[in-house]
Amino acid sequence: MVVRRHSVYYLHGRLQIAPNRTVRHALLHGIPITLSLKIHIVDGHTFLFWGDTLARIDQRYRIAYHTVLGRYVVRDLETGVQTSYPTFARVIMALEHPHEIPLVDGSLLRAGGHYRLRARVTLHVDDIPHALRWLAGLWTNWESSSPWASTRLVP
Amino acid sequence: MDKLGKLEPVGKHPTRSLKPRLLPLLTAATLLAVFCTFVLLASTTENPGLFGELDIPLLVLVVFGTTGLLSLIAVQIIHLGRIYPRREPGWNLIRRMVRTFVGLALIPVVLICAFAVVFIRNSIRSWYAPPVTRVVHTAVALSRGAIDDTLKKDLHITRRLARNLALTAPSAWPFLLGRLRSQSHALDVVLLDSNGRIVAMDSAFPFLLLPPTPSRAALEEATHASTNVVLSPGQGHHYTVRAVVPVPTSDPFARPLVLEAVFPVSGHETRTARQVEKAYARYEELTLLRRPLTWSLILTLILVTLLGVLALVTAALYFARRIVAPVDELVGAIGAVAEGRLDVRLETTGDDFGPLKRPFNRMIGRLETAQRTAEEHRQREEHERALLETVLAHLSAGVLVFDERRVLELANEAARRLLGLNREQDVGRDVGALRAAHPALEDFFATVDELLPASQEEIRREIVLGGGRRRRVVVARVTALPELPGIGRGGAVVFEDLTDLLEAQHDAAWGEVARRMAHEIRNPLTPIQLTAERIGHRFFDRLSESDRAWLQHAVETIVRQVEALQNMVRAFGDYARAPDLRFTRFDLSALTAEVADLYRGRYPHIEIVTDLAEPAPLIEADEERIRQVLHNLLRNALEALYGQTKGQVLLRVRYDLVQGDAELLVEDNGPGFSPVMLEHAFEPYTTSKPRGTGLGLAITKKIIEEHGGHTLLSNRAEGGARIAVVLPVNERTRAERLRAAAHRYHPSEAEPL
Numbered sequence: 001m002v003v004r005r006h007s008v009y010y011l012h013g014r015l016q017i018a019p020n021r022t023v024r025h026a027l028l029h030g031i032p033i034t035l036s037l038k039i040h041i042v043d044g045h046t047f048l049f050w051g052d053t054l055a056r057i058d059q060r061y062r063i064a065y066h067t068v069l070g071r072y073v074v075r076d077l078e079t080g081v082q083t084s085y086p087t088f089a090r091v092i093m094a095l096e097h098p099h100e101i102p103l104v105d106g107s108l109l110r111a112g113g114h115y116r117l118r119a120r121v122t123l124h125v126d127d128i129p130h131a132l133r134w135l136a137g138l139w140t141n142w143e144s145s146s147p148w149a150s151t152r153l154v155p
Numbered sequence: 156m157d158k159l160g161k162l163e164p165v166g167k168h169p170t171r172s173l174k175p176r177l178l179p180l181l182t183a184a185t186l187l188a189v190f191c192t193f194v195l196l197a198s199t200t201e202n203p204g205l206f207g208e209l210d211i212p213l214l215v216l217v218v219f220g221t222t223g224l225l226s227l228i229a230v231q232i233i234h235l236g237r238i239y240p241r242r243e244p245g246w247n248l249i250r251r252m253v254r255t256f257v258g259l260a261l262i263p264v265v266l267i268c269a270f271a272v273v274f275i276r277n278s279i280r281s282w283y284a285p286p287v288t289r290v291v292h293t294a295v296a297l298s299r300g301a302i303d304d305t306l307k308k309d310l311h312i313t314r315r316l317a318r319n320l321a322l323t324a325p326s327a328w329p330f331l332l333g334r335l336r337s338q339s340h341a342l343d344v345v346l347l348d349s350n351g352r353i354v355a356m357d358s359a360f361p362f363l364l365l366p367p368t369p370s371r372a373a374l375e376e377a378t379h380a381s382t383n384v385v386l387s388p389g390q391g392h393h394y395t396v397r398a399v400v401p402v403p404t405s406d407p408f409a410r411p412l413v414l415e416a417v418f419p420v421s422g423h424e425t426r427t428a429r430q431v432e433k434a435y436a437r438y439e440e441l442t443l444l445r446r447p448l449t450w451s452l453i454l455t456l457i458l459v460t461l462l463g464v465l466a467l468v469t470a471a472l473y474f475a476r477r478i479v480a481p482v483d484e485l486v487g488a489i490g491a492v493a494e495g496r497l498d499v500r501l502e503t504t505g506d507d508f509g510p511l512k513r514p515f516n517r518m519i520g521r522l523e524t525a526q527r528t529a530e531e532h533r534q535r536e537e538h539e540r541a542l543l544e545t546v547l548a549h550l551s552a553g554v555l556v557f558d559e560r561r562v563l564e565l566a567n568e569a570a571r572r573l574l575g576l577n578r579e580q581d582v583g584r585d586v587g588a589l590r591a592a593h594p595a596l597e598d599f600f601a602t603v604d605e606l607l608p609a610s611q612e613e614i615r616r617e618i619v620l621g622g623g624r625r626r627r628v629v630v631a632r633v634t635a636l637p638e639l640p641g642i643g644r645g646g647a648v649v650f651e652d653l654t655d656l657l658e659a660q661h662d663a664a665w666g667e668v669a670r671r672m673a674h675e676i677r678n679p680l681t682p683i684q685l686t687a688e689r690i691g692h693r694f695f696d697r698l699s700e701s702d703r704a705w706l707q708h709a710v711e712t713i714v715r716q717v718e719a720l721q722n723m724v725r726a727f728g729d730y731a732r733a734p735d736l737r738f739t740r741f742d743l744s745a746l747t748a749e750v751a752d753l754y755r756g757r758y759p760h761i762e763i764v765t766d767l768a769e770p771a772p773l774i775e776a777d778e779e780r781i782r783q784v785l786h787n788l789l790r791n792a793l794e795a796l797y798g799q800t801k802g803q804v805l806l807r808v809r810y811d812l813v814q815g816d817a818e819l820l821v822e823d824n825g826p827g828f829s830p831v832m833l834e835h836a837f838e839p840y841t842t843s844k845p846r847g848t849g850l851g852l853a854i855t856k857k858i859i860e861e862h863g864g865h866t867l868l869s870n871r872a873e874g875g876a877r878i879a880v881v882l883p884v885n886e887r888t889r890a891e892r893l894r895a896a897a898h899r900y901h902p903s904e905a906e907p908l
Binding site for chain 2: 067
């Protein structure tokens with residue numbers, strides 16, 4: 001859901017995060033994973049996906065499991081705010097409801113215009129040494145991405 | 156030595172093809188890259204964690220080192236590829252040395268590599284052995300236990316604070332919270348309702364406006380009479396314990412409140428917990444990346460082994476070439492000497508082949524000196540030969556040199572011109588072939604053939620040649636030559652054309668005869684004539700009629716013969732004297748036509764035809780003398796046609812302004828000149844006519860030669876005689892011809908025989 005407050009559009013979303021086995025396995029073995037929520041605001045008049053992108057938002061969270069604490073710590077890489085959760089399900093539950101993510105300034109949108117909001121979620125393990133990454137990629141898939149989801153944005 | 160050429164051994168071609176400093180630079184850079192690779196790998200062996208940080212530099216170094224080594228090997232292989240087809244000396248030695256080097260080193264290297272692979276796999280497997288895993292998990296459990304104790308302690312304190320609050324009136328909560336926080340050493344104490352709104356609070360940080368509130372989940376947990384205590388990573392590197400508990404109340408209608416207290420965790424506990432955390436994460440990471448890590452190390456090892464092998468091959472090739480280089484250099488020097496380069500010298504400093512190279516250099520030095528001397532001799536001979544050829548070319552006398560087989564080896568320009576020989580065709584022919592090729596020179600070469608086996612003394616022989624337009628007289632001197640290289644005991648023939656000289660002498664003698672005759676005969680003629688006439692007058696009346704007639708006849712005969720003698724003497728006088736020529740400009744064609752008209756019609760059976768060039772340029776000559784020439788020639792032709800029923804005389808005048816000549820041609824269809832006449836026609840008193848004086852052609856020739864021209868006699872192919880007179884048309888041409896005639900042996904005047 002997109003709401004407008006003080007001429008700024010905010011996203012209240014509902015995501016479905018389904019990390020694959022490799023990602024979960026890596027997380028449990030102490031390797032941090034990154035959740036990336038990419039949101040594009042595209043002018044709907046342009047052809048397919050190659051239209052003018054008015055705004056690009058990349059909301060990134062780093063999820064690490066602290067063995068000693070026995071808790072999952074989620075750190076917002078933009079703001080630096082971190083929160084801990086007792087279970088991974090709680091982490092997913094918290095991240096599946098993005099709350100008040102600023103999207104675009106209303107002045108950039110034309111009244112009556114056709115705009116689309118596209119979003120995708122990516123979970124990937126990016127803490128592997130470079131030398132091992134290409135070799136590790138031979139055996140496992142260290143990244144899990146959702147397809148682009150699209151919805152109409154009416155100013 | 157500096158002036159001498161430096162040898163370029165065949166083994167240095169590839170080096171020469173690269174930039175002079177590129178190869179050493181590439182070698183140094185490659186060795187440095189390989190060395191750095193080994194150093195970095197050694198450091199990662201001690202600390203595997205560095206492997207992840209140094210992966211990019213390692214990758215760059217390995218790629219650069221491999222490329223450099225492959226380039227160096229390529230250079231060596233290119234060199235081997237160049238010398239292989241030629242099987243140059245040293246090739247087999249290089250091949251064997253490289254094979255030995257690589258063979259000796261490759262087997263141990265491969266064995267060590269295989270052993271290292273097994274060792275790495277086993278070592279990595281040992282990292283994950285059950286005891287190690289148990290130790291790691293035990294450490295984590297111990298650390299958790301310590302943390303749990305802290306949590307329990309802080310949860311207990313928080314509950315006690317909540318109970319104290321429950322016993323106190325709400326108005327006193329702010330004051331009580333401050334005291335309780337101070338007593339419990341908490342960082343923050345916050346009292347909140349179920350919606351998360353702050354009811355009261357106290358903080359160890361007085362400037363903190365609002366403390367971090369518990370999450371909605373924690374609030375719900377605490378509101379529903381449960382507890383929530385967590386150890387969270389706080390600000391900086393410290394952990395904090397955040398405990399959220401419900402505030403007990405006996406009033407069922409009172410709003411539910413929760414108390415949140417934040418306690419610091421001691422630095423020691425934090426560090427211990429973090430270290431355990433880090434070690435566990437590291438261990439789990441290694442566990443997860445076990446297979447790629449193993450393969451990464453194995454591949455690295457294989458890569459390093461490959462680098463080593465490449466370095467080994469490069470070193471083997473390099474040292475093999477170094478060892479073979481002196482042999483290569485020596486072979487190159489010998490090859491250069493074989494090609495005629497004697498300026499090469501071998502470097503003899505610091506070389507085991509010095510004892511061989513020094514005598515080689517001395518030998519080449521001697522060869523070079525000998526060659527230089529030979530070259531100087533050759534140049535001197537060439538110079539002398541050129542000088543001789545120049546002298547011979549400017550000689551007026553002809554020179555022919557025959558070898559001992561009588562083959563013509565040399566003919567100077569004068570000889571070629573006088574005899575009409577061709578340098579390319581005739582030089583190299585023997586005398587027999589020359590006789591066959593030049594029938595007109597039969598007498599000449601027959602004489603040469605006869606005289607060639609001459610002794611050392613010179614033999615002179617006068618030879619008459621008549622094959623050309625003019626009869627020529629040459630005097631040949633044949634001399635035996637000393638034995639010469641390439642010629643043997645040959646002979647030289649030196650000959651001179653004396654035709655002009657003899658003719659001049661002949662003309663001078665006839666002139667003297669004519670002058671004397673004119674002088675000696677003319678004087679008594681007049682007294683003879685007068686005496687005869689006086690005898691006639693004195694005795695005419697005294698004689699009988701018959702005697703009178705006889706006397707008159709005798710006197711008339713004497714007078715007539717005296718007159719004839721006087722005419723002859725006058726003609727001789729004309730021939731002998733050399734009157735001054737009076738040159739004027741006149742039209743030769745008009746003069747010819749005028750003279751022809753005088754004779755035309757006088758002899759009905761003879762037709763006089765003129766062919767006169769138009770337009771006719773004016774020529775410079777003595778008109779009266781030329782008129783005399785025309786009269787002589789025309790009269791000579793008409794007399795030659797005496798008794799012929801249908802005679803014809805042609806007078807033709809042509810001009811060659813390029814050469815500066817005018818040609819007068821007189822032809823008749825009479826009997827022509829006899830061979831004797833052709834030879835002696837220009838001599839005085841030579842005539843084929845019974846009444847001629849024999850001076851007409853002689854005077855004509857003399858007049859024409861005084862004008863710088865010449866006269867030629869010949870017979871027409873269709874019958875009849877032809878007399879050609881060539882006259883210079885102007886003073887300049889005439890001066891040139893006269894100057895040439897004065898130098899009778901001048902090449903420009905001479906003509907082939």
